[in-house]
Ligand code: PEP
């Protein structure tokens with residue numbers, strides 16, 4: 001009985017205890033419900049674990065327990081018929097409905113992983129509630145056991161990492177299990193309705209367990225059977241409706257031993273002691289072949305609704321044995337912090353602590369133009385000469401470059417100035433001859449994803465200056481480099497040259513943030529081309545300095561004897577004087593290791 005236990009010593013403080021029966025053992029959901037219920041009332045809970053629903057009723061009726069608790073309905077799995085049947089079968093005084101969120105966790109022994117499980121134990125209703133999650137696991141047996149607490153206890157006792165249990169977080173704690181996954185029920189609104197009851201004759205000092213007298217929010221569970229005739233059920237529901245009684249649940253099953261008849265389990269909002277209820281029951285008895293009031297009890301408040309949450313597989317136990325992520329860039333990835341490629345062009349080294357400047361016109365236009373430019377840039381410290389002979393131009397009517405003649409002029413200027421030469425190769429057919437004519441093969445931004453061209457230059461032994469495509473991500477730039485390395489040519493220099501953004505104030509948006517990113521991700525040297533990046537002469541100087549400061553291994557700068565007359569990219573070419581000043585300023589900028 002709910003009893004006042006005399007405390008030892010003085011003064012005597014009565015300690016209320018609540019002896020309550022439930023199916024299962026400690027760590028089961030019923031146990032947690034009762035513990036919380038007792039906690040809210042400030043009384044001590046004495047658990048009486050039982051082996052079946054019937055045994056719970058017997059414990060209460062025999063006086064072994066003051067209270068009993070049985071589940072009757074789950075939001076996902078539906079009616080728990082056995083709960084209703086036991087409550088209907090025995091003469092019990094129903095007290096209250098308790099709605100409890102079933103927050104299921106998949107548990108295993110320490111060291112277990114989700115991928116390693118071969119068996120999962122739980123109460124059959126709980127297994128049903130997690131059907132979707134379990135459906136996604138292959139080669140895992142689902143084993144129904146009487147109770148979630150028992151499932152957790154037995155998994156812990158066996159100690160096998162191949163066996164898991166679905167139970168509460170409380171069960172995990174109690175039995176020393178770890179959580180392998182949570183929010184695994186098919187829906188987070190996974191509430192189970194339990195009924196708390198006592199023996200009908202129970203009397204005691206614990207008035208807090210008395211039903212509310214004012215019929216606050218009450219509910220009544222009925223079971224009735226109707227004849228196998230059209231409209232029979234409808235008539236029953238009409239009676240309830242006519243008396244203003246709301247049916248909150250209706251469930252049916254075949255009435256055993258009465259062919260063709262069905263039993264209906266009905267929950268109605270209201271208390272049987274209300275007059276309208278008494279009237280309704282009288283009328284109901286006239287349209288049913290059997291009618292039984294299971295009980296009337298305090299209704300629980302509607303539980304809060306939640307949005308569906310994804311199953312969370314807990315970190316310590318990945319859902320599948322993690323496959324090492326396949327590195328999409330095995331050859332260009334920087335293996336360790338010391339790995340830095342050196343690309344040698346004659347005795348010039350690009351990368352690995354060296355800083356180089358390549359200068360020259362956008363296009364080779366004439367013998368005089370390229371010879372003069374070569375001499376000027378060499379005088380001011382450039383270590384290579386650039387110049388386009390095959391020009392990728394947006395307009396087919398724009399100057400297309402001098403072609404092979406331009407290549408020979410560039411080669412002559414290179415020899416005259418002692419500078420190695422860099423020029424763009426635009427097609428696979430040009431590769432062999434260009435490789436024989438220039439020191440560095442440039443792949444232009446528009447060709448960064450011309451994979452045949454990448455493969456062709458990858459087969460040569462020439463260093464490659466690979467420019468970032470104007471709409472290419474860093475990953476795509478690295479993939480393009482990977483193409484070249486995959487063909488056997490390790491000598492690739494990456495070049496950031498501005499990308500297309502919404503910004504129109506500059507020709508492109510020079511992505512200087514790509515430099516530290518690339519330095520981290522790849523061992524390949526990274527150069528910056530501020531000329532095409534910003535497209536405006538006066539802004540090129542500051543960007544050269546910034547590029548060096550953030551760690552570029554070199555610069556590619558367009559220089560022209562008379563920029564206003566340049567046949568391509570006139571707006572961005574530096575004069576020889578500009579170039580000289582930039583080179584002087586660059587000498588003041590510290591270089592990153
Ligand atoms: C160039 O450097 O001459 C050139 C055409 O550059 P991009 O490919 O970056 O446009």
Ligand code: MN
Pocket residue numbers: 362363532558568569
């Ligand atoms: Mn250009």
